[in-house]
Amino acid sequence: MTIAFLLTTLVVVITPGTGVIYTLATGLSAGRRAGLVAAAGSTVSLVPHLVAAVTGLAALLRAGTPAFRVVTWLGVAYLLWMAWAALRDRGPLLPVDGDHPPRPAGRLFRDGVLLNLLNPKVTVFFVAFLPQFVPPDAPDAPARMLACGAVFMLATLVVFAGYALLAGALRRRVLARPRLTALLRHGFAGSFLALGLGLALTAR
Numbered sequence: 001m002t003i004a005f006l007l008t009t010l011v012v013v014i015t016p017g018t019g020v021i022y023t024l025a026t027g028l029s030a031g032r033r034a035g036l037v038a039a040a041g042s043t044v045s046l047v048p049h050l051v052a053a054v055t056g057l058a059a060l061l062r063a064g065t066p067a068f069r070v071v072t073w074l075g076v077a078y079l080l081w082m083a084w085a086a087l088r089d090r091g092p093l094l095p096v097d098g099d100h101p102p103r104p105a106g107r108l109f110r111d112g113v114l115l116n117l118l119n120p121k122v123t124v125f126f127v128a129f130l131p132q133f134v135p136p137d138a139p140d141a142p143a144r145m146l147a148c149g150a151v152f153m154l155a156t157l158v159v160f161a162g163y164a165l166l167a168g169a170l171r172r173r174v175l176a177r178p179r180l181t182a183l184l185r186h187g188f189a190g191s192f193l194a195l196g197l198g199l200a201l202t203a204r
Contacts, residue, residue, distance in 0.1 A: 005133040009152050012129070013159045018042075018115050023160045026108055027167025028174055035164025037105045041112020043157040048117060050149035053126035054142050080193065 019042035027035025116122055126149065134144045 002133060005148060006151070006155075008129075009155050010159075012125075013152070013155050018119060019045075019112070019156070019160060020163055022112055022115050023163045024167045026112075027164040028171055030103065030108070031171055032165055032168025034103070034105070034108055035167050036161055037108045038112045039157060039160035039164045041109040042116055042160055043153055044109075045113040045116035046122065046149070046153050046156060049123040049126050050146070050153070052123050053130060053149070054145050084189075 019039075023035055023038045023042060026038035130145045130148050130152075133148055134141050
């Protein structure tokens, strides 16, 4: 495992994507603990992608099989649904009163898993990313890829947890500014919409 791999991993993980947006939105809407649950779900979703990359299944999916298109369009539908869910909420972004009970931790975790699990671009990323740092002729190549993948997942969890803690710390300040709350809600909805449309374009 090289410094180049660690630096590349850090850059990739910090760059905002589906998991980061979901973690930030959850942390702002429900607090630090909920944000950490969302971060954990987004990280756990990487396990099937890593296994697919190591076993070569991802390469078969990327080759244009119907299964790849099915997973892609499921991911598009889920992202569009998340965008609609953010837009349809006319109440406060942070449901702190009795009329807006917080979402169960299990549901937050599930949504975090599904968002990345239904994103085939994550699997493709593992296929393109990990082999660059593992010699293909190495006898222990699968083990090395698993080790690199584990480090990538750990970095993802740490960075996403940082996003969750930051969002939780800013939560009360956001509450005090209704206009900012509405702007953030629309911003998150627009981000999910953009990610969904981008994924749809790659599936054509």
